[in-house]
Amino acid sequence: MSGTFVGMPSFPRAAKEAVHNKTLRDNLRHATHTIRDKRAKAVAELADWAELREAGKQIKDHTLRHLDRYLVQLETRVTEAGGTVHWAADADEANRIVADLVKATGESEVVKVKSMATQEIGLNEALEAEGIAAYETDLAELIVQLGDDRPSHILVPAIHRNRGEIRDIFREKMASWGRAAPHGLSDTPADLAEAARLHLREKFLRAKVGISGANFMVAETGTLVVFESEGNGRMCLTLPETLISVVGIEKVVPTWRDLEVFLQTLPRSSTAERMNPYTSTWTGTTDGDGPRTFHLVLLDNGRTDTLADEVGRQALRCIRCSACLNVCPVYERAGGHAYGSVYPGPIGAILSPQLRGTQSEIDASLPYASSLCGACYEVCPVAIDIPEVLVHLRERVADQGGKGHRLEKAAMKAAGWVLDHPGVLGTGERVASRTRKLHPSKLPGAGAWTRSRELPEMPAEPFRDWWKKNRKPKTDGKKP
Amino acid sequence: MTTDPATDPSAAPGNSSRERILARVRAAVADAPDAPEVTRDYLDTHTPDSAMVDLLAENLADYRAVVHRTDSAGLAELLMRLLAEHGSRTVLVPPGLPPSWLASADPTRIQDREASTAQELDEVDSVVTACAVAIAETGTIVLDGSPDQGRRRISLVPDHHICVVRAPEQVVASVPQAMPRLDPTRPLTWISGPSATSDIELDRVEGVHGPRTLEVVLVED
Numbered sequence: 059m060s061g062t063f064v065g066m067p068s069f070p071r072a073a074k075e076a077v078h079n080k081t082l083r084d085n086l087r088h089a090t091h092t093i094r095d096k097r098a099k100a101v102a103e104l105a106d107w108a109e110l111r112e113a114g115k116q117i118k119d120h121t122l123r124h125l126d127r128y129l130v131q132l133e134t135r136v137t138e139a140g141g142t143v144h145w146a147a148d149a150d151e152a153n154r155i156v157a158d159l160v161k162a163t164g165e166s167e168v169v170k171v172k173s174m175a176t177q178e179i180g181l182n183e184a185l186e187a188e189g190i191a192a193y194e195t196d197l198a199e200l201i202v203q204l205g206d207d208r209p210s211h212i213l214v215p216a217i218h219r220n221r222g223e224i225r226d227i228f229r230e231k232m233a234s235w236g237r238a239a240p241h242g243l244s245d246t247p248a249d250l251a252e253a254a255r256l257h258l259r260e261k262f263l264r265a266k267v268g269i270s271g272a273n274f275m276v277a278e279t280g281t282l283v284v285f286e287s288e289g290n291g292r293m294c295l296t297l298p299e300t301l302i303s304v305v306g307i308e309k310v311v312p313t314w315r316d317l318e319v320f321l322q323t324l325p326r327s328s329t330a331e332r333m334n335p336y337t338s339t340w341t342g343t344t345d346g347d348g349p350r351t352f353h354l355v356l357l358d359n360g361r362t363d364t365l366a367d368e369v370g371r372q373a374l375r376c377i378r379c380s381a382c383l384n385v386c387p388v389y390e391r392a393g394g395h396a397y398g399s400v401y402p403g404p405i406g407a408i409l410s411p412q413l414r415g416t417q418s419e420i421d422a423s424l425p426y427a428s429s430l431c432g433a434c435y436e437v438c439p440v441a442i443d444i445p446e447v448l449v450h451l452r453e454r455v456a457d458q459g460g461k462g463h464r465l466e467k468a469a470m471k472a473a474g475w476v477l478d479h480p481g482v483l484g485t486g487e488r489v490a491s492r493t494r495k496l497h498p499s500k501l502p503g504a505g506a507w508t509r510s511r512e513l514p515e516m517p518a519e520p521f522r523d524w525w526k527k528n529r530k531p532k533t534d535g536k537k538p
Numbered sequence: 539m540t541t542d543p544a545t546d547p548s549a550a551p552g553n554s555s556r557e558r559i560l561a562r563v564r565a566a567v568a569d570a571p572d573a574p575e576v577t578r579d580y581l582d583t584h585t586p587d588s589a590m591v592d593l594l595a596e597n598l599a600d601y602r603a604v605v606h607r608t609d610s611a612g613l614a615e616l617l618m619r620l621l622a623e624h625g626s627r628t629v630l631v632p633p634g635l636p637p638s639w640l641a642s643a644d645p646t647r648i649q650d651r652e653a654s655t656a657q658e659l660d661e662v663d664s665v666v667t668a669c670a671v672a673i674a675e676t677g678t679i680v681l682d683g684s685p686d687q688g689r690r691r692i693s694l695v696p697d698h699h700i701c702v703v704r705a706p707e708q709v710v711a712s713v714p715q716a717m718p719r720l721d722p723t724r725p726l727t728w729i730s731g732p733s734a735t736s737d738i739e740l741d742r743v744e745g746v747h748g749p750r751t752l753e754v755v756l757v758e759d
C-alpha cells in the first residue's frame with residue numbers, strides 16, 4: 059500500500075496521541091453523531107432496507123465468487139466501447155502505468171477526483187516523483203493537500219479541520235498552487251467554498267488529463283459509475299481529453315440492474331441523503347462528448363489475497379460508504395489517522411491488515427482497534443460482519459509465531475488500550491462473549507482500565523455520564 | 539487456467555499481470571461455495587403513482603432545487619421570466635431543444651458546438667435543457683446526452699441550469715423503475731439538487747463546482 063503511512067506508529071500509540079487532541083476529538087464527535095443520526099432517518103424512509111441490504115450483500119458475494127468471469131466481461135465491454143484496460147498487480151505497477159499514460163499525453167499536470175484506490179497506492183507521490191503535479195479537486199482533499207496533511211475519514215477527509223483552520227490553510231497555501239485565496243477571506247463555509255471554486259475552476263478549464271476512481275463498474279455494459287456531491291467529479295470526468303480511472307477489481311458488479319440496489323443504499327448510508335447531488339456514468343468514450351481517450355487500470359494490490367481468505371473476503375463487499383466509521387466508539391475517539399492507512403475505522407481495521415498482511419506492527423495491532431460491539435455490522439449496507447473478521451484476524455496475528463510473538467504483544471497492548479476505556483468496553487460484549495470459547499486467553503481482563511491516569515480525558519459515554527453526575531460542569535472534560 | 543481469445547481482447551502475450559491476477563482470483567475462490575442467484579425482495583416502488591409528481595417536486599425542493607410547475611402553454615413565458623429574473627444575457631441551448639420553449643426569451647442563444655471550449659461555456663449565464671427521466675423518491679433528474687439535453691459539459695459549467703421535465707411521462711417513482719428506461723451506453727448524469735458540499739464542519743453549502751442554481755420546471759398537461 060501507500061508509502062504515505064510508512065513509519066506510522068501502531069494503533070495504540072497513534073490513538074493515544076489523538077485522544078489528547080481536543081479539537082480533533084470535538085470535530086470528530088460532532089461529525090460522526092450528526093451523520094449517524096441523519097443516516098438513521100434516511101434509512102428509515104425505505105421500508106425495504108433489510109431486503110436492499112441482503113440484495114447488496116448477495117450481488118457482491120456472487121460477483122466475488124465469479125470475479126474472473128466478470129472482470130473479463132468488463133474488459134471486453136470497455137474495450138468495445140473504445141476504452142483501454144490495464145491490469146496492475148500492485149501499487150508500483152499501477153503507478154507506473156498511470157505515470158506512463160500521463161507522460162504519453164505530454165502533460166505535466168492532472169486533475170483528480172477523490173479516490174481511495176489512488177490514495178491507497180500513493181499515486182500522487184508517485185506522479186510527483188515523475189514531475190507530474192496531481193491536483194486533488196474535492197474540497198476536503200484540497201484542504202488536506204494544501205495543509206500537507208492526511209485524510210482522516212473516508213467521506214469527509216478533512217473533518218479533523220475546523221473552519222478557522224481551513225481559512226488559514228487557504229490564505230497561506232492557495233497562492234503557491236494556483237489562484238490565491240480572495241483578499242480578506244472569512245471563515246464562513248460559503249466563502250471558503252467560493253474560494254475553492256475559483257481556485258479549482260482555473261485548473262478544471264485547462265486540464266487535459268483527469269484521474270478518477272469509480273464506485274462501481276458494470277460487467278455487462280462496461281459502464282463506470284462515480285457518486286459525488288460537488289461537481290468536481292463531473293469536471294474531471296468530462297472536461298479533460300484523457301481520462302484515467304484506477305479501480306480495485308472488487309468494484310465490479312454483474313449487471314446494469316444491480317446498480318438499482320446501490321443507488322439506493324450508498325447515498326443513504328454515506329451522506330444520509332436520498333441521493334447524492336451528482337452521479338456520473340460512462341461507458342468507454344462517446345463521440346463529441348467527454349474525454350476522447352479512456353484508460354481503466356484494474357488494481358489488485360492485495361485484493362486477491364483478501365479474496366483467498368474465506369472469512370476475510372467479505373471485506374471486499376465494502377462499498378466505502380463510511381457508515382461503520384460513524385458508529386464506531388473507537389474511531390470516534392481515536393480519529394482516522396490512528397489507523398495508519400487510507401481506510402480508517404472498522405473497515406480499515408479489517409481491510410488494511412488483509413491488503414497489506416499482518417507483518418508490521420500497525421497492521422498486527424489493527425484487528426485490536428475495536429471493541430467488537432457490532433454497531434459497524436448493524437449499519438453496513440452490505441452486511442459485512444466486521445467483528446467476525448476482526449476476531450479471525452486476531453487469531454491470525456496470534457498464530458504468526460516467532461516474530462509474530464512481538465507483533466502479538468504489540469497487538470495485545472492495543473487490546474489493552476481498547477479495554478482501558480470504559481465506553482468502548484461497555485459495548486464490547488457481543489462478539490467477545492460469542493467467541494469466548496475460541497479466544498479464552500486473548501481478551502485481557504478489564505481490571506486494568508481503572509488504573510489509567512488518563513481516564514478523565516476520555517469522552518467515553520458511560521464515564522462521561524458518571525462524570526456529569528458527580529462533578530461540577532466547569533471541568534469540561536479536562537483533568538481535575 | 540484457460541482463456542478464450544475470442545472473448546478476451548487482451549489475452550495477449552506480455553500482459554502478464556492480467557494473467558497473474560485472473561489466476562489468483564481463480565485460485566482464491568476455487569473452494570468457495572456456489573453463490574446463489576440474487577434475491578430481489580426489495581420493493582419496486584415506495585410511492586403510489588398518483589403521488590409521484592408531487593413527491594418529485596417536494597424532494598427536489600428539499601435538496602434546494604427551485605421547482606416551478608406549469609403547462610405547455612405557459613412554458614415559454616415561464617422560461618422567459620426565469621431567465622430575466624436571473625439577469626441572464628446569454629443562454630446555452632442544446633441542439634435539439636424545442637425552439638418554442640425559448641420563443642419568448644430575450645437572452646442571446648448560444649448553440650453548443652463541439653469546438654466551443656470550456657472557457658467559452660464559463661462565460662454563459664444560463665443553460666436550458668430537457669431530461670431523460672426524473673425519479674420522484676430521490677428528487678433526481680437524469681440527463682442522457684440526447685439532442686434536447688446536450689453534452690455533459692453544458693449542464694456543468696454554467697452557473698444556472700434550468701431543466702424541463704414533462705410530467706408525468708418522464709417521471710418514475712423509484713430508482714428500480716428508472717433503470718430500464720435508461721441506456722447505459724450513453725453517458726448519464728444524475729442530478730439531485732444543485733452542487734453541494736458538506737466538507738466544512740458538515741455545513742451544507744450549495745454550489746462548489748456545478749451550477750449553484752438548479753431550477754426544475756415540471757410541465758403538466
Ligand code: SF4
Pocket residue numbers: 327375376377378379380381382383405434437438439440441442
Ligand atoms: S464496511 Fe460496510 S459500513 Fe463500512 S464503509 Fe464498507 S460498506 Fe460502509
